[in-house]
Amino acid sequence: MDRTLQSQDRYFLPRQSFQSLIDQLALQGFSCVGPTMWDGAIIFDRLDTVSQLPQGVSDRQAPGYYRLESGGDSRWFSWANGPQALKPYLFPSREVLWEGTVDENGGLSFKERLTEPEPLAVLGVRACDLAALAIHDAHFLKGPSPDAHYARRREQLFIVAVDCSHPASTCFCVSTGDGPAATRGYDIALAELDEGFIIDAGSDRGKLILDQLPLSEVNEEQLDQTRSELDAAIAGQTRALPEGPLNRILFDNLDHPRWDDVAQRCLACGNCTSVCPTCFCASENEVPSLDGLSSEHSREWSSCFTQGHSYISGHAIRPDTRTRYRQWLTHKLGSWIDQYGRSGCVGCGRCIAWCPVGIDLTEEVGAICRESGDE
Numbered sequence: 001m002d003r004t005l006q007s008q009d010r011y012f013l014p015r016q017s018f019q020s021l022i023d024q025l026a027l028q029g030f031s032c033v034g035p036t037m038w039d040g041a042i043i044f045d046r047l048d049t050v051s052q053l054p055q056g057v058s059d060r061q062a063p064g065y066y067r068l069e070s071g072g073d074s075r076w077f078s079w080a081n082g083p084q085a086l087k088p089y090l091f092p093s094r095e096v097l098w099e100g101t102v103d104e105n106g107g108l109s110f111k112e113r114l115t116e117p118e119p120l121a122v123l124g125v126r127a128c129d130l131a132a133l134a135i136h137d138a139h140f141l142k143g144p145s146p147d148a149h150y151a152r153r154r155e156q157l158f159i160v161a162v163d164c165s166h167p168a169s170t171c172f173c174v175s176t177g178d179g180p181a182a183t184r185g186y187d188i189a190l191a192e193l194d195e196g197f198i199i200d201a202g203s204d205r206g207k208l209i210l211d212q213l214p215l216s217e218v219n220e221e222q223l224d225q226t227r228s229e230l231d232a233a234i235a236g237q238t239r240a241l242p243e244g245p246l247n248r249i250l251f252d253n254l255d256h257p258r259w260d261d262v263a264q265r266c267l268a269c270g271n272c273t274s275v276c277p278t279c280f281c282a283s284e285n286e287v288p289s290l291d292g293l294s295s296e297h298s299r300e301w302s303s304c305f306t307q308g309h310s311y312i313s314g315h316a317i318r319p320d321t322r323t324r325y326r327q328w329l330t331h332k333l334g335s336w337i338d339q340y341g342r343s344g345c346v347g348c349g350r351c352i353a354w355c356p357v358g359i360d361l362t363e364e365v366g367a368i369c370r371e372s373g374d375e
C-alpha cells in the first residue's frame with residue numbers, strides 16, 4: 001500500500017528533535033551527509049548538526065537557470081534538488097580500478113584496488129534519486145559482471161529519503177512515475193511539516209534507528225496535510241515526457257530535422273550527462289608512473305557528447321553534435337527500455353536547469369513526437 005495513504009507504522013518526530021536522528025546515525029557508525037548550501041546551490045556535504053541544513057530556502061529553476069531564494073518559512077527541505085544526486089557517492093567521477101607493476105625481472109603483476117568504504121548515511125534523498133539508484137543497481141549489480149567497487153559502497157549506504165513538496169518548474173517525475181513521494185528503496189522516509197516530520201522505516205536498519213528516536217503518534221490532521229502537499233506538488237508539475245512508445249518513435253525518426261535544430265543550440269559540453277543521476281558512461285585510462293615501473297588503470301565519467309566516447313576502430317562514429325545529442329536521447333528514452341525495462345529518465349529536470357543554453361529534453365522529444373504525428 002502507498003505509504004503516504006496510511007497511518008500504520010508512521011510516526012511524528014518534532015522539529016526540535018530532528019538532531020536526534022543525525023546523532024543516532026552517527027552512533028550507529030554512519031558518516032552523515034545531507035543538503036547544505038555551497039556556492040549558491042544545494043549540495044550534499046558532511047552533516048553534523050541541523051544548523052547546516054538550508055533553513056527557509058527554496059530553489060528557482062528554469063531552463064539554464066538555478067537560483068536559491070529565501071522561502072520565508074522554517075523548513076529545511078522546501079526546495080527540489082541541487083546538481084548532485086547519489087551518483088558521486090556510488091560511482092565517483094574518477095577512481096583507480098587496478099594497478100600494474102613491473103618487477104626487477106621484468107615480470108608484470110596486476111592488483112585490484114578495492115577500497116573499504118565507511119558506512120554512509122545520506123539524508124534528504126528525493127524520490128527521483130531513489131529511482132535513479134534502482135537503475136544504477138540494475139546496471140552495476142545485476143548484470144553478468146557485477147561491479148565490486150559499486151557493490152562495496154552500496155552495501156554501506158543508508159538512505160533517509162524526504163518526500164518532495166516543492167518541485168521546481170523543471171521537474172517532471174510525475175510523468176516518469178518516479179515521484180514526488182518516496183515509495184521504495186529507502187531505510188527511513190520523511191514528510192516535512194512546519195512543526196516536524198512524519199517518519200517511517202523502510203528497512204530493519206531503519207527500524208532500529210526509529211526505535212531510538214523520541215517519536216509520538218501521528219494524527220489525521222498531519223497526514224491530511226502531507227497528502228494535500230503531495231497533491232499540490234503533483235498538480236504543480238507543468239513539464240512531462242510525451243506518452244507513447246518513445247523507443248519506437250525516436251528510432252523511427254533518426255533523420256528528423258529536429259536533430260539538426262538542437263545541434264545548432266547544443267554546445268556539446270556534457271553538463272547534462274554529468275548532472276544526470278542515471279548516466280553511467282565512463283572511459284578507462286592508463287596513467288603510467290614517471291619511472292615506467294607501474295601504471296594505474298582508472299575509470300572516469302565520460303559523456304556521449306565527447307568525440308572520444310564515439311571513437312571505435314580508428315574513427316569517431318558520431319562525428320558531430322547532431323549525432324551525439326541523438327545518441328543521448330535515443331539511448332536515454334529509447335534503447336534503455338530494452339536494456340533495463342524502463343526509460344533512463346527519472347524526471348529530475350537537472351539536465352534542463354544545468355544546461356548552459358537551456359535545452360529541455362521534454363521539448364525536444366515533444367517536438368519530434370508532434371511533428372511526426374505521434375502525439
Ligand code: SF4
Nearest residue numbers: 276345346348349351
Ligand atoms: S535525463 Fe535529465 S531529467 Fe531525466 S534523469 Fe537525467 S538529468 Fe534528470
Ligand code: SF4
Nearest residue numbers: 266267269270272355
Ligand atoms: S544539451 Fe546542454 S548541457 Fe547537454 S551537451 Fe548540449 S549544451 Fe551541454
